[in-house]
Amino acid sequence: MQKDQILLDHGSGGKISHRLTIDVMLPIFDNPILSQLNDGAVFELGGQRLAFSTDSYTVDPIFFPGGNIGDLAVNGTVNDIAMCGAIPGYLSVGLIIEEGFDMAKLEKILTEMGKAARRANVMVVTGDTKVVPRGAVDKVFINTSGIGLIRDGVHVASDGAKIGDQIIVSGTIADHGVTVITQREGFNFKASVKSDTAPLNHMVAKMFDASHEIHVLRDPTRGGVGTALNEIAEKSNVGIKILEDKLPIKKEVAGICELLGFDPLYLANEGKLLAFVDARNCDVVLKAMRSDGYGRESTVIGEVVGDHPGRVIMETRIGGQRIVDMLAGEQLPRIC
Secondary structure, eight states: OOOSSSOGGGGGGSHHHIIIIIIIIIHHHHOOTGOOOOEEEEEETTEEEEEEEEEEEEOOOOOOTTTEHHHHHHHHHHHHHTTTEEEEEEEEEEEEETTOOHHHHHHHHHHHHHHHHHTTTTTTEEEEEEEOOOTTSSEEEEEEEEEEEEETOOOOTTTOOOOEEEHHHHHHSSHHHHHHHHHTTOOOOOOOOOOOOOOOHHHHHHHHHOSSEEEEEEEEOTTTHHHHHHHHHHHTTEEEEEGGGGGOOHHHHHHHHHHHEEEEEESSHHHHOEEEEEEGHHHHHHHHHHHHHHHHTOOOEEEEESSSOOOOEHHHHHEEEEEEEOOOOOOOSSSO
């Protein structure tokens, strides 16, 4: 593999992407806030604990069943703030638009961004627009940044997993990844699949109303559930055990993954979260999640263990064990 050039793999959210962050970016920008490597930065300002996050969206195609690049961008940053335990409040929007892009499509994207912001109860308060010559960018790229307030008593971080914690996923996995790849490649499957893009901040608020004994929150986007679990296991220096027969996967999604050779554990999700919850509080948190429209299919998929620290092990349906490693390489470029 070439080491002197940026590859698509560097944007995968997997091993190579992780190494780019750790080996190149972190030494240059290193500080106590950045080194936490959470979904967003957590810091104090004027006596208040705040969360701040930014993300850029290059998904191809820009319109897909269940959403488009606009609501994806709003929901993605809202969720990153929520995964810090914060209540998102304000967003910025940056647009890089290709010369000649259809104005009606831009208006549709912006309209859906506005609807998404209202659903999440956040305001877009600033932004920027750049237009570049034809071919310098593919249609439109969007950057969103956001800031939110962390309520008292809430402390979640990637290094916060504790032995005995129950691991909850808020619904079926791999929906977004399968939707984008089937649309991009023009596959005409009889099964109907759509992206799960959604704001999760209202569900997270219900979870903290139920209990503050939530130690880790993560939305498993690029790299999927498998990569997110590995990052948490490494940061927390704990072992993670998940159960294959507990993983919620739609039949049509599982079938497409099998046909195309994808592992749903590594496909992106845009409206799901992982929660690591103290075992004594798991039932009340699970009940709170299921009371939300985006968490009705929430289920426990595993637990944190003292064995094999830094590793994720899956118990298979036939009683064996399989190591779930961090994603290696780029399965699906421009997934979000």
